[in-house]
Amino acid sequence: NFLLTQPHSVSESPGKTVTISCTGSGGSIATNFVQWYQQRPGSAPTAVIVEDDQRPSGVPDRFSASVDRSSNSASLTISGLKTEDEADYYCQSFDSSNWVFGGGTKLTVL
Amino acid sequence: QVHLKESGPGLVKPSETLSLSCTVSGGSISNYYWTWIRQPAGKGLEWIGRISSSGSINNNPSLMSRVTLSVDTSKNEFSLRLRSVTAADTAIYYCARISSTSPHMDVWGQGTTVTVSS
Numbered sequence: 543n544f545l546l547t548q549p550h551s552v553s554e555s556p557g558k559t560v561t562i563s564c565t566g567s568g569g570s571i572a573t574n575f576v577q578w579y580q581q582r583p584g585s586a587p588t589a590v591i592v593e594d595d596q597r598p599s600g601v602p603d604r605f606s607a608s609v610d611r612s613s614n615s616a617s618l619t620i621s622g623l624k625t626e627d628e629a630d631y632y633c634q635s636f637d638s639s640n641w642v643f644g645g646g647t648k649l650t651v652l
Numbered sequence: 653q654v655h656l657k658e659s660g661p662g663l664v665k666p667s668e669t670l671s672l673s674c675t676v677s678g679g680s681i682s683n684y685y686w687t688w689i690r691q692p693a694g695k696g697l698e699w700i701g702r703i704s705s706s707g708s709i710n711n712n713p714s715l716m717s718r719v720t721l722s723v724d725t726s727k728n729e730f731s732l733r734l735r736s737v738t739a740a741d742t743a744i745y746y747c748a749r750i751s752s753t754s755p756h757m758d759v760w761g762q763g764t765t766v767t768v769s770s
Binding site for chain 2: 575581586587588589592596639644646
């Protein structure tokens with residue numbers, strides 16, 4: 543089974559840059575696209591990165607992402623942190639036809 | 653714009669069947685894949701399965717034996733049935749649309765809380 547592992551939590555100050563990792567196991571993370579979703583408390587998730595590194599319309603360019611084959615991991619980077627970025631972030635990819643989510647990372651902006 | 657809304661009982665007894673529907677408004681259910689995702693309180697997202705408007709289905713292997721997905725294009729809605737529920741099935745259940753241009757959920761319902769309890 544293909545699994546995605548994320549750190550439970552990260553924290554950083556407003557205006558700084560933070561990176562959230564998503565490490566694949568049981569398969570290559572580079573085989574399929576990786577998406578990233580932001581979920582604010584009490585709300586449904588919304589995609590902030592699709593197809594490894596593409597920002598959907600309306601997502602600010604402070605959000606960027608990449609995939610590293612050598613470490614079998616993906617990363618979401620948020621620069622110029624704002625308090626509104628405080629949320630849970632989930633990576634998502636595929637295992638054959640199955641959609642797989644990482645466990646989520648709680649980002650605290652303090 | 654397209655809106656999704658989940659509906660169904662908020663309380664289900666153990667061993668019974670959870671049944672939810674997702675109504676699509678503001679657009680057609682045709683030519684898309686639709687999906688169900690759930691989230692236990694304070695925990696992460698779990699993909700349940702997806703169904704196309706023509707009825708093609710993929711399910712999470714961990715739930716596959718208990719899950720039935722269906723679509724009714726005449727009503728512009730799709731549905732989830734989860735059999736033999738236990739307390740572990742207590743969660744917020746989201747329906748979502750899968751984008752036609754890239755593999756991600758681009759429209760989400762607000763979610764509905766289902767509690768399994770006697």
